[in-house]
Amino acid sequence: MKKLIYSLSLILVCVFLSSCATAPKPTPRVTKDPTPPSIKRSDIYHVVGPGETLWRISKTYDVPIKRILRANRISERAILQMGQQIKIPMATDPKPVISLYPSSKWRYIIVHHSATEVGNSLAFHKAHLKRGWDRGIGYHFVVSNNSSDRKEGQIEATPRWIKQQDGAHCKASEMNTKAIGICLVGNFNNQNPSKKQLDSLNYIVKKLQDFYNIPTSRVLRHGEVHGVITDCPGHNFPWQGFKNRLD
Ligand SMILES: [Zn+2]
DSSP: OOHHHHHHHHOOOOOOHHHHHHHHOOOOOOOOOOOOOOOOOEEEEEETTOOOHHHHHHEEETTOOHHHHHHOOOOOOOOOOTTTEEEEEEOOSOOOOOOOOOOOOEEEEEEEOSSSSSSHHHHHHOOOOOOTTTTTOSSSEEEESSSSSSSSTTTTEOHHTTTTOOOSSOOOGGGGGTTEEEEEEEOTTTSOOHHHHHHHHHHHHHHHHHTTTTTGGGEEEGGGSSSSOOTTTTTTTOHHHHHHHHH
């Protein structure tokens, strides 16, 4: 009996020891969530462009309308004036705000350069009004370079896009009635479009192609429209590379 008790105790001790040896305490794995990329924000001043509303500005800089109103001590009923400078508190870098309107009107996209080294939607609006175009800026979108208060690659939608009106950028082949006109700021006979401009152009053209079902064969440079004699958007525009990225 004594022998049996001794053997049983020995087995129990062994089991205990072996369980201690084979089941080490699991070490907790400490995993860190990746730190979210910090979004830089700062107070900026923004010059109101043609057709811009508080809603559009709020979306562009990711700042609530109420905060913009408070920072500028203006009421909700205030109507922004083109050219007015307003403070945007804690603004992010501008984001593209591309409104898409159901329509069967848009069957082509035409790419232009401004043939000027400087400019933005507001500057072209004033220039086109002076030329006698009563609706002002003839393009639907402008992609900025770094020549104005707009950031390089910033996309501005013009009143003609927001109101879904005909363009005034390509009379030939009646393109004004069926083509979305996009203008990159710059003279690409003398300089090259920047990478940021080309990336923004790619972004907006793809978005418009998807929504309006426009094939890449109908994305045209101004100079290839039937009946047009122009080098727009300039000899330095990397047209083939741009088209390849759309496919
Ligand atoms: Zn053109």
